[in-house]
Every structure is written in structure tokens, then in C-alpha cells.
């Protein structure tokens with residue numbers, strides 16, 4: 001986490017990217033399909049938000065670093081799978097619990113609502 005950023009929410013999820021060519025979801029990053037720590041970060045000085053995710057095992061690989069754009073639509077496809085588009089791709093978070101998913105959605109909606 002860089003300076004000047006605060007963590008608005010942490011959750012545990014598998015980070016997925018939609019492979020539009022093959023029309024299927026693939027997990028982000030390499031190695032075993034394990035959960036990541038997903039954090040919604042706020043940089044107040046810039047009025048910016050981003051979502052960063054690091055694999056829990058084995059090596060804290062960064063598997064998502066996504067700046068949130070004003071007007072982003074956060075889609076709760078199911079109680080534990082949420083998704084959004086950025087300029088390049090579609091991200092999916094497959095949360096380990098519905099509680100994590102609900103907490104993260106609340107934080108995301110709070111962040112997106114301030115714009």
C-alpha cells in the first residue's frame with residue numbers, strides 16, 4: 001500500500017478475469033488457484049480508489065491492481081460473485097463467504113457513491 005492510502009475494506013476472494021476469446025473465466029495470476037487478500041484502497045488527496053489483490057499463498061503475488069473509474073458499475077452477479085468492467089477487461093471476485101462479499105460490496109458502493 002503506497003503512502004497516503006487507507007484500506008476501506010479487506011476481503012478474501014479468488015480473483016478472476018473474463019477471457020473474452022474463449023468465453024470463460026480464468027483465475028488471475030499464476031500458480032495454485034488459491035484465495036487472495038483483496039483490498040479496496042482510498043487515496044483522499046487524489047480522490048482516487050483502487051482495488052489491489054495479493055495471493056495468500058505462496059508468494060503474495062499481485063493479481064489485481066485496478067483503478068476505479070467514476071461511474072463504474074459494480075455488479076453483484078450472485079451473493080458471492082461480484083464483477084465489474086475496466087477499460088481492458090472484466091474482473092470477477094469469487095468471495096470465500098457471502099459476508100466478505102456483502103462487506104466488500106458495501107464498501108465499493110460507498111466509494112463509488114462519493115463521486
Ligand SMILES: CC(=O)N[C@@H](Cc1ccccc1Cl)C(=O)N1CCC[C@]12C=C[C@@H]1CC[C@@H](C(=O)N3CC[C@@H]4C=C[C@H]5CC[C@H](C(=O)O)N5C(=O)[C@H]43)N1C2=O
Nearest residue numbers: 018024025073074075077078081083084085090091092094
Ligand atoms: C453488460 C455486461 O458487461 N454484463 C456482464 C456483467 C456486468 C453487468 C453490469 C456491470 C458490469 C458487469 Cl461485468 C456480464 O454478463 N458478463 C461479463 C463477462 C461475462 C458475463 C457475460 C455472460 C455470462 C453469462 C453468465 C455470467 C457469468 O459468467 N456468471 C454469472 C455468475 C457466475 C459466477 C461465477 C463464475 C465462475 C465460474 C462460472 C463459470 O464461468 O462457469 N461463473 C459464471 O458463470 C458467472 N456472465 C457474465 O458475467
